[in-house]
Each structure stands twice: as structure tokens, then as C-alpha cells.
Amino acid sequence: MPTPPYRQIADDLRRRILDGDLPPGAVVPSENALVEQYGVAAETARRALAVLAAEGLTEARRGSGTRVRSFRPILRQAGKRLAAEQWGSGRSIWQADLDQRPMTVDRATVAEQPCPARIAESLGLEEGAAVWVRDRRYLVEGVPVMLATSYLPAGLVAGSAITRPDSGPGGTYARLAELGWAPVAFREQVRARMPLPEEAEALQLGAGSPVVLIVRFAFARDGVPVEVNEMTLDASRYLMEWEFPA
Structure with missing residues (x-):
């Protein structure tokens, strides 16, 4: 043709x-x-x-x-950004991606809510059980690049800084470590699709622009699940890299 x-x-x-x-x-x-x-x-x-x-x-x-477009793609290296020496030393996992570029978080909300059915099994909870939900939009150089919603069991994090918009140096994982639930393993699932209308608006996407969905599962000792994080990324803003031994 x-x-x-x-x-x-x-x-x-x-x-x-x-x-x-x-x-x-x-x-x-x-x-x-x-x-x-x-x-x-x-x-x-x-x-x-x-x-x-x-x-x-x-x-x-x-x-x-x-x-x-003049925006330099964000190099997302999953292994590097999730390493314990990153968040364990008080640095945001975002700092591993940005190469000194400014990052801000807006539209941040934190609230205790009933656990959705799609999340409950991954956290080992009953549907409707209490979880703390952290909902954020991330901007790099003033450009919206990612939406992220984290779910954490209320029984693990109630009363901690995780229940506040600013969870402090090192973020959620550093606070989990202080509570005795330091993440020791992660699993991420990645797929792509076209954005929902509200996602397109929040990320200021043009018509026809896809998004990448990443769902991260964090586990503490003995395989205890401590977080599920659903992330929606502007596909045009990211370069993803995985590095692992043969």
C-alpha cells in the first residue's frame, strides 16, 4: 500500500x-x-x-x-533509584533520576481510606480495610511528568510522618525503616495505554500521547507487603533503563 x-x-x-x-x-x-x-x-x-x-x-x-520539544528525557533506572543507600541516606529516590534538575510536587493529598479491591490482595488486606493513601503529581522543570498514588496498611504507618504530606528526608521508605518495616525487595509491573481524560488533563498531554503505567510492590522482611504504588508517566518524558547481571 x-x-x-x-x-x-x-x-x-x-x-x-x-x-x-x-x-x-x-x-x-x-x-x-x-x-x-x-x-x-x-x-x-x-x-x-x-x-x-x-x-x-x-x-x-x-x-x-x-x-x-526541548525537554530532556528523564532517565529512570529502577535499580539505582530503589537502592537502600539512596533513600536510606535521606535522599529522595527522585534524585537518582534528575541529574540535578529541579523537581516539585503539587496536588499532594494524604488521607486514610478504605482499601480498593484491586489493591487489597497485594497488601494482604481485606477489601475496605483501612489504608493510608498518598496521592501526588510530580513536575520537573515546571512540567508535569508523573502522577503517583501509594497505598500503605494503616496498621503499619498510623501516627507516623507517612500520614503527612511531607514525610521527611528519604521519603516513605526511610520512614518505614524507622518503623521496623524497611523495604528489602521490590517488584514493578509496566504497561502502556492511552490516558484517561483526567490523566491527560493532569499531565497536560496532547491528543494521541500515551502514558506508561508502573505498579510497584514493596516488601519488608519475610515478604510482608508494605506498599503498592500506582504511577502514571507521560511516556514522551521518560527513558527507562534496566541493568542486571547475566
Whole structure:
């Protein structure tokens, strides 16, 4: 089958971006410019631009048109960020990812709630049992990159700093260690899908932009589950890396 015209235009623009002809921050030719340059209909040009936006190569900026994304991807190294020497020394696990870039947390809420059915079995609890839920949105250089919701058994963490928005140096895992429930093992499940409407709004995603879902399970001694953390990441903002011995 011949390649549709909008795909041909997207391929041409993608090559220019990857070759550096259109560097990060550069203005991408507008819909009208593409119509004139390639002799296509406006809808064809619009679809070509939508392809690049869906691939995370471009972003629309109010008042300045569409530009090549200049955000440097976040390198997420699961083994490094979850190592005990990271959170055990009072550093946030986020510091392992950011290479000194500024990170902020907003929309943070912490509350005791009934445990959802999908979480209860993983925590060894009955559905509806009390859990503390930590819900946050993370921004890097002012850009929303991840939503995270942690669930922890109320019987383990009640009265601790984990039940406050700022859990202190080293975060939740350092506080669990102080309570005698230091995580000694983790398991993560990863999958991708299109975002729900509320996720797209919270992460300021363009049309067609996917998300990566990571569910992390943390275990203390004797395999006792101490946390389930559901994370929704803007797929275009991350580069994920796993390193392990042969």
C-alpha cells in the first residue's frame, strides 16, 4: 500500500527533527506552511502535525505555535533509584533520576481510606480495610511528568510522618525503616495505554500521547507487603533503563 500523504509529510519532518535541522525549541512549519509547501489539503497537514505530537517530538505552545520539544528525557533506572543507600541516606529516590534538575510536587493529598479491591490482595488486606493513601503529581522543570498514588496498611504507618504530606528526608521508605518495616525487595509491573481524560488533563498531554503505567510492590522482611504504588508517566518524558547481571 502506498504511504498516505500525511505520513510522508510526518516522515519528512521527523527526519529533519532527528537530523537536527529542526533543533529543540525550533518552530515547526505551520499547517498553512505545509499546505503551501507540499500542495496538500489542510486536513492532511493537520494529521501530519498530529503524528509528530503523538510521538512526543513536538508540542503546541500558546501564542508561539508548534515547536520541537526541548525537554530532556528523564532517565529512570529502577535499580539505582530503589537502592537502600539512596533513600536510606535521606535522599529522595527522585534524585537518582534528575541529574540535578529541579523537581516539585503539587496536588499532594494524604488521607486514610478504605482499601480498593484491586489493591487489597497485594497488601494482604481485606477489601475496605483501612489504608493510608498518598496521592501526588510530580513536575520537573515546571512540567508535569508523573502522577503517583501509594497505598500503605494503616496498621503499619498510623501516627507516623507517612500520614503527612511531607514525610521527611528519604521519603516513605526511610520512614518505614524507622518503623521496623524497611523495604528489602521490590517488584514493578509496566504497561502502556492511552490516558484517561483526567490523566491527560493532569499531565497536560496532547491528543494521541500515551502514558506508561508502573505498579510497584514493596516488601519488608519475610515478604510482608508494605506498599503498592500506582504511577502514571507521560511516556514522551521518560527513558527507562534496566541493568542486571547475566
